[in-house]
Amino acid sequence: MALSAKLELRQGQQLVMTPQLQQAIRLLQLSNLELSQFVETELERNPLLEIDDASDTAPKAEREPDGDTPVERSESAGEEEWLDLGKQVAEPSDSFDGDFDGSDSDAAPGMAADGLDSGWASLRQRTSSIDIDDINPETFVSSEPSLRDHLSEQLPLVVHDLVERLIGQYLIDMVDEAGYLQADLDQLAVKLGAPLALVETVLAKLQTFEPAGVFARSLAECLALQLKEQNRYDPQIAALLDNLDLLAAHNMAALRKAVGADMSEITEMIEEIKRLNPKPGLRFGSVQLQPVVPDVLVRAASDGGWLVELNSDTLPRVLVNRTYFAEVNRTARTEKDKGYLLDCLQTANWLVKSLDQRARTILKVAEEIVRQQDAFFTYGVQHLRPLNLKTVADAISMHESTVSRVTSNKYMATPRGIFELKYFFTSAIQSACEGEAHSSEAVRHRIRQMIDGESARSILSDDKLVERLKAEGIDIARRTVAKYREAMRIPSSVQRRREKRLAERIAR
DSSP states (O other): OOOOOOOOOOOOOOOOOOHHHHHHHHHHHOOHHHHHHHHHHHHHHOTTEEEOGGGOOSOGGGSOOSSSHHHHHHHHHHHHHHHHHHHHHHHHHHHHTTOOOGGGTTSOTTHHHHHHHHHHHHHHHHHTTOOGGGOOGGGGOOOOOOHHHHHHHHHHHHOOSHHHHHHHHHHHHTBOTTSBBOOOHHHHHHHHTOOHHHHHHHHHHHTTSSSTTTTBSSHHHHHHHHHHHTTOOOHHHHHHHHTHHHHHTTOHHHHHHHHTOOHHHHHHHHHHHHTSOSOGGGGSOOOOOOOOOOSEEEEEOTTSSEEEEEOGGGSOOEEEOHHHHHHHHHHOOSHHHHHHHHHHHHHHHHHHHHHHHHHHHHHHHHHHHHHHTHHHHHHOGGGOOOOOHHHHHHHTTOOHHHHHHHTTTOEEEETTEEEEGGGGOOOEEOBSSSSOOEEHHHHHHHHHHHHHTOBTTBOOOHHHHHHHHHHTTBOOOHHHHHHHHHHTTOOOHHHHHHHHHHHHHHHO
16 A cells, blocks of 8 residues: 555634633632632733722721822831741740750750850840830730640649650640640650650649640540549549440440449439530640631512622722833833733733623622522522422523533522522432422431431331421432431431430430
8 A cells, every 4th residue: 555645624613722821710618718819929920910999898997098108117027026026035034944945956056055045135235226106005015825835834844854854845736726635645755766665654743734634645545544633533434435336326335334333323424525625725726717707798678589790809800001001012122022011911801801890700600600599589498399400500501610610619698597508409309199290408408407306206217208308299219318327427326316305315
C-alpha cells in the first residue's frame, strides 16, 4: 500500500479554556468569605483597582478619614509598636523564671539571661521615645485567658523541678481545646529522651490542675479525675467507668453484673456521672467558628409571593480607576511598562465584569429555586419537592455544571432559617398511588416526626415505619428507611426502647 501526502480542510468547534475563563469559573464557586479574600489579594496586586466607597453604607466614623490621615496613622502605629514591645519583653521574662515554652524546648538554659538582657536593653532604648500621653489604656484591657494560658500559670506552682517543668510545658502544648491529652506517653518519652516513669510522674501532677478532668486520655479517665477531686471515686463507680460501652448501649443487665450493684445504685451513679463535665477545657477560650453569612435573602411579598435579593454585604464593590491609568500611561516610557499597565487594565476590567456576572447568576439560580420550592417556603419541609440540577438549568437556560458551581458554598436566608442552596436539591421517592413524587428530605423529616412521637411501649421498627409511610402514600423500601434513619443518627428500635425505659426509671 503506497503512502501519499494530502491536504484536508475540516470544520469543527471546540471550547478553549483561557486563563480568564478558568478564573471566572473558579469565582463562581467561591464562598463569600473566599471571594473577599481573593478580591483583597487583587486589590493589593493591581494598582488600578479600588474599593467603591460611594456605595459603602458604613457610618462615617468607620471610614478612612480624609483630613489628618498621616497623624492618625502614626499614632496607631505607635500603639502597635508598644504592643509588640510588651510581647518581646514577656518572652525572655518567662524564660528567666524557668517557665519553659514548648516551642523553645531545644534552646539551652544559658541563653535565657542573654535574651532577658537584650530584651530590657531594647525596652530602655525604645521607651525613651514613647510619650506616656499617647498610650491608649484600652489597649491593655485583659482578654479571656485560653486553656493553655490557664494551665501554664499553674505549672510553676505545682511543678518545681526544671526538667519536670520542661516536660510539663510540652504536655500542655499537646492538650486539645476540650482538655484531653493527645499524645502517646511511650512515643513522647522517646522524643524527649526522658524515662517513661518520669513522664508519667509529671502527668500525674498535671492531672491535679484546675479544671478537674484535664490531661485525661479518655472519657473514662476524665470522669474519674473529676470524681477523685470530689472524693467520690470508689471501686463500684470505677467498674462502671470501665464499662461505659455497656452504658452507651443501655445493656443494663450486663452492666449490673459487671459493676456488682443493683439497679437503684447504678441509677444513682449514672446521675452522678451526668453532673460531670466530659469536656472541661471548653469553658476557656475555644476556637471561634466562622458564622454563616447568607448570600441570598428571601422574604414574603405583599402579593403572597416571595422577594429574592442578593445580600449586598457579601458583594465586593470594586472599580477601575481609569483616571489613574491615563495619568500613569502618559509617563510610561518603555514598552514593558506600557504592557504592564495594559495587563492591569484588562485584568481589572475582567474582574469587575466577572463579579457582576457572578452576582447575576447567583440571583437567577436562587429565584428559580424559590419558584420551584414555593410550597416549602409557604408550608414547611414536608412540602419540599424533588428537584435536581437539570430542572433548574433547563428553566434558566444554563448548564448543569454552572448551577452546581453556583449552589456550592452559598446560603439562603429565609423565614424558615438559613439553608445551603444544595439543600433544596433532593431525590424523588415515588408515591404509593398515582400521585406526585415525594422529596427524600421531606420523607426524612416525616420519619423523624414518627420516631419523636414514640413511647416506651410502642417503639416503631423499620418495618412499621415502612407500613405507616405507605399508608400515607410514600412508596419506600425498608433498607431506604434504615439508611435515612442511620444518616440522621437515630439508633435502632431496640436501642431506642432501652433508652426510653431507662429514662422512665430515672424519672421515677
